[in-house]
Amino acid sequence: MHLKMISLVVLALAGLSTLPTAAMDDHVAVSSEQLKWMPISPAYPKGGKVAVLAGDPTKEGQYVIRLKAPAGYKVAPHSHPFDEHVTVISGALILDTGDKPDSSRAALKPGAFVKMPKGAVHYAIFPEATIIQVHGQGPQGINYADPADDPRKQD
Secondary structure, eight states: OOHHHHHHHHHHHGGGTTSOOOOTTSOOOOOGGGOOOEEOOTTSOTTOEEEEEEEOTTSSEEEEEEEEEOTTEEEEEEEOSSOEEEEEEESOBEEEESSSOOTTSOOBOTTOEEEEOTTOOEEEEESSOEEEEEEEEESOOOEESSGGGOGGGOO
16 A cells, blocks of 8 residues: 555544444343434535444454434545445435536435445435445555545545
């Protein structure tokens, strides 16, 4: 992996590094009322919240997180260095490949699952308040297809 990409990954996930985590080989039982929602990493648009259920997405190894997005939340076309496994817990999600977001696509409803392969350019549109669960291999990062869409570069 190029040094620049490693730096981007570290920066992208720096906002998650202070979250409480449990190792993937530990027994974990968390009720929805016990989730500790925190603001999402600065690598993503403002407004989302994240809760880490197990592992640590900033470190090597498996992780499980939940993302809570308000209605209208969007993540511009991007890719990740590892596969991403997404399950819709509540609400609705348009998650599709390509570098041109299409809000007319059918939204995934609760129970739906998507595996997005590493390096695949994709986008996310949340037409209503939604919670998704994401699990994958860390360290995870985000690389925007158009660098101008990167929230870290917009301040």
